[in-house]
Amino acid sequence: MDTERLYIWICFFFSIALAAGGAILFFQKKAIREIPPSRFLQYFLVLVYAFGFYSIWSNALFHLFFTERTHEAIAQLPEYLTLIGIPFLITGMFMLLLWALNLLEKKPGKFFLPLASLLILVMLLAYVAYKRFDLLANVRQLYALFIILTAFVAGSLLCFSGVKYVEKKPRRILILLVFFFGTIHIPLFLDRLATFIPELIFIFLFFFTTTFIGVYFAYTVKVPPLKPEDDGGAASFERFIREYGITGSESEVVQEIYKGKTNQEIADKLFVTVQTIKDHTHRIYLKTNLKNRAQLTSLLRKYEHPAMK
Template sequence: MEFISLVIFIFSAAMAAGSILLVTRLLEEFAHPCFRSLFYHNLFISAFGFYGIWGQFIIMALAGSRLDPEIFSTISVLSLLLGLPFLVFAWMMLIRFAVEASGHKLRNWFTVVFLIVNFEIIAALSLVIRDMSFNDALPLFKYYYIAAALLFATMAATLIVRGDSVSPGRSDRIALALIITGGALAQSLSLLLIHHSAWMAMAFVFLLFAAITLMSLYLSYRADLKPVRLAEPLPLPNGFEDFIRKNEISPREAEIITEICNGLSNQEIADKLFISLQTVKDHTSRIYMKTNVRNRMQLMALVRGMDTGTAAGEHL
């Protein structure tokens, strides 16, 4: 079992890092707010997976034989309980991603109500299990996760399908809905059907990371995504030439900045300027470094802010 645990841990780490890197690349390539929500969803899911699940394996490996069974049981319950807030934020970001990917915006009151209700449920759960052993508390954790995961996955899938966004399009949104619901269902079945706690935990955490990885892979390599378009080409703002000179932007880099602000993707910029895609990526990376921004959205905000006197760095 130790070897299998190590293999699944390595796969979990690779999937967590890969999913976050893929969404980071999407953030740099497309100015769409849904990818920021997906980034945080993947981040919170990863935090729960490593803190709430793998943390128990690490404690067992390092000090399990030296700990009193009652103390180890208490630590295991606390580890799972303290990992639940990461799940709440992950589910909230999943719903936000679904709403934004469908072409709408999540209302502020929903976030407040969602967090209050879910943290009250966690508080109630903690009161119920405070004097329980890990084996007695585990079924409550399982049923809580199954009910919440299926509910929020269904909500997210419904919201993302019913939207009218063209990027991602309807067929892509249907595929994402299937990935979201399929992931939640597979995780729930692993909790219900696998009775050995260690095997159940490993299967569950593998499926947890697999779901965020599959969604990130689909968006990166299968979805027909389009950058946010402006109705008309962006006129150069006042001070753009001073901005170019101050940041030592080359003429070619200035052209790429203009096309990024007009909503063109890297491939479309390469086609328009008759240069390779890799050249566009290299220029874009240098532009980010020179202007002290992290992605397209920040660069566009920086350029658009020139007319209102926004200084470089104020967007951070």
């Protein structure tokens, strides 16, 4: 029992080191902030780490401190904690999907993400209906299946389309890492982690793979130069639109923001509602990894062209 406790604590502190080290290595790469998809990968790391400690480790540590003779109500505590942590996992995995989508040179239609989400949900519900098991007692199998399906979709996106910011070889490794992240959950889905050693190996691989995806992307991504191009202001603004994936409607809003107009003035000029302008502005901030108009204006000065004056 003492040896088992030692292994659990070693793995726990390794998990902390991987999460902290991965976050530090990823966030210290300031240049990566110029890459719009990196924002989604940041969210993926933070949310999946939160799920890992909140749900996965709560189950492992519970069995460290409580015995099999624990009262039945307390014995179900890990399952309840896992359920509470599920929103972190769902949001984090969809951030992984958005990261993959924003890396593509040619994005699929706007209905791809809703359809992919619906397909994953249908497969999960079909599995529950087929097995007819207690949801609370088998929540780990369900979230394992969700991760497997979502990772497969994200990895497939990077396989079958051109990718921005990442060269051919790093792209292949990133694809393998995403698929591997899903693959390590197969034993959990099949309920083959009955003893504590396989469980600890799984937990270690969970944190290690999550960290490796973020760090490898941060250190292999190709950051485009920040200085404007030499072929004129118009080309520079087109470069801004291309680099950050700005749509036609969003580009009109960008130009009006640069002119210092309010949301109401922009809405009146474009014949849309103020809420529409707010929605466009929110998406622009997400794509450019900025927080306010002042930061956006500062960035736009590097891409200034006559239409924006």
